[in-house]
Amino acid sequence: MDFELDDEQALLERSVREWAAREVSPRIRDLDREHRFDPAILPQMAELGLLGISIPAEHGGAGMDYIGLGLACEELEYCDTSLRVILSVHLGLNSLTLLAWGTEDLKRRYLAPQAQGRKIATFGLTEPAAGSDVRGVQTVALKRGARYVLTGEKMWISLADVADHFLVFAWTDVEKKKQRDPSGLSAFIVERSFKGFSSGTLKEKWGIRAGNTGFFKMDEVEVPEENLVGLPGEGFKIAMFALDQGRYTVAAGATGLIRACRDASARYARERRAFGVEIGRHQLVKEMIAQMESDYQAARLLWMRAGWLKNLGRRSTRETSLAKWFATVSSERAAGDAVEVHGANGYSDEYPVGRFYRNAKGAVIYEGTREIHKLMQADYVLGYRADRPTRCELPPHRRPVER
Numbered sequence: 544m545d546f547e548l549d550d551e552q553a554l555l556e557r558s559v560r561e562w563a564a565r566e567v568s569p570r571i572r573d574l575d576r577e578h579r580f581d582p583a584i585l586p587q588m589a590e591l592g593l594l595g596i597s598i599p600a601e602h603g604g605a606g607m608d609y610i611g612l613g614l615a616c617e618e619l620e621y622c623d624t625s626l627r628v629i630l631s632v633h634l635g636l637n638s639l640t641l642l643a644w645g646t647e648d649l650k651r652r653y654l655a656p657q658a659q660g661r662k663i664a665t666f667g668l669t670e671p672a673a674g675s676d677v678r679g680v681q682t683v684a685l686k687r688g689a690r691y692v693l694t695g696e697k698m699w700i701s702l703a704d705v706a707d708h709f710l711v712f713a714w715t716d717v718e719k720k721k722q723r724d725p726s727g728l729s730a731f732i733v734e735r736s737f738k739g740f741s742s743g744t745l746k747e748k749w750g751i752r753a754g755n756t757g758f759f760k761m762d763e764v765e766v767p768e769e770n771l772v773g774l775p776g777e778g779f780k781i782a783m784f785a786l787d788q789g790r791y792t793v794a795a796g797a798t799g800l801i802r803a804c805r806d807a808s809a810r811y812a813r814e815r816r817a818f819g820v821e822i823g824r825h826q827l828v829k830e831m832i833a834q835m836e837s838d839y840q841a842a843r844l845l846w847m848r849a850g851w852l853k854n855l856g857r858r859s860t861r862e863t864s865l866a867k868w869f870a871t872v873s874s875e876r877a878a879g880d881a882v883e884v885h886g887a888n889g890y891s892d893e894y895p896v897g898r899f900y901r902n903a904k905g906a907v908i909y910e911g912t913r914e915i916h917k918l919m920q921a922d923y924v925l926g927y928r929a930d931r932p933t934r935c936e937l938p939p940h941r942r943p944v945e946r
């Protein structure tokens with residue numbers, strides 16, 4: 544076991560930290576207040592190589608390992624959750640799925656431009672009536688000649704009004720849809736430019752307000768059969784695979800948010816005085832800060848273990864779920880306590896901790912709610928759940944990390 548970052552990883556961590564502190568932190572409060580997603584951030588992230596960070600160079604990416612992806616997510620969310628969400632949907636949920644399940648043609652047409660940041664991608668699973676219960680999806684894809692015709696609506700989609708490419712899940716077998724048999728679901732790449740596609744932004748969101756979240760509708764959108772990802776009927780497995788990668792980014796990101804809460808709280812506790820001393824001298828304030836520190840360190844170890852398994856090309860559904868559950872729930876507690884440490888000042892947006900609190904809650908809900916991860920973890924321990932091999936797995940990181 545080696546807990547040291549290699550030179551490349553350490554450089555990446557520093558570069559993302561410095562970039563976010565310089566380019567985004569000074570204006571994040573305004574973006575958040577104005578509910579404004581700034582698209583100019585995307586080319587900057589592309590320039591840093593972040594949009595294809597763990598995609599191999601032969602597909603246009605930066606070729607870093609999965610620990611590098613986690614480090615980038617931690618640093619992005621240290622600044623603001625909206626930045627990390629970009630990597631979660633574009634890279635974690637969409638591009639890594641294409642890397643594992645896409646044909647060479649799909650990789651050339653979609654993965655490469657995404658890895659270079661020339662095109663932005665996202666993930667469309669959730670619908671108005673289907674979140675945790677994926678079998679409740681209503682979108683259908685009916686085969687017509689060499690095309691599939693997709694009709695349905697996706698809801699709560701990150702970057703819905705921004706992305707060019709959408710990884711979409713729909714029923715290709717209507718009989719199985721009636722029986723709620725997930726082997727009737729399939730996955731497709733849909734382009735914004737396809738006829739019948741429209742999208743919009745959700746305006747009433749109270750967290751991740753500097754991010755774009757919305758819906759898209761497909762009204763008889765014709766999709767060439769080459770845009771099917773995997774085989775017909777593999778959609779459910781592909782969605783679960785994608786979530787293994789997306790959850791990893793959420794886990795690492797939430798870890799960064801805990802650190803942001805810890806640092807803001809420690810800073811404030813040294814400045815603010817009550818009863819004649821810095822509030823950091825009061826034991827109950829220390830307790831909150833100590834909890835943040837222990838949650839931060841534990842969350843970091845958990846996502847790093849999942850990243851290590853991914854580097855080896857080993858399945859990490861169980862470990863990733865635990866990392867995501869622990870980090871997000873801990874980040875919600877850390878953010879709540881960070882507001883507490885700030886007293887009334889924490890209850891205004893003059894300080895960042897209120898934003899941290901609003902942002903933390905989203906990640907407890909998406910990519911498997913707290914309850915879904917609890918059920919998964921209990922089922923693994925009880926022997927009610929075991930992961931079966933899938934036809935395609937995440938490729939290992941080919942260059943062994945040099946020490």
Ligand SMILES: Cc1cc2nc3c(=O)[nH]c(=O)nc-3n(C[C@H](O)[C@H](O)[C@H](O)COP(=O)(O)OP(=O)(O)OC[C@H]3O[C@@H](n4cnc5c(N)ncnc54)[C@H](O)[C@@H]3O)c2cc1C
Pocket residue numbers: 632665666667668669672673674675676698699700701702751756905908909910911912913914915918
């Ligand atoms: C900011 C944000 C961004 C998002 N981005 C995306 C995206 O890019 N793409 C995408 O596809 N989706 C996205 N989502 C949607 C997200 O994945 C879903 O909200 C999530 O899966 C939960 O589904 P739901 O909201 O329908 O809640 P429900 O599934 O209706 O759950 C409601 C409550 O019931 C509980 N519950 C449900 N089933 C069980 C059960 N079996 N046992 C115990 N409790 C249960 C849940 O834990 C929860 O507390 C996003 C959501 C948010 C908030």
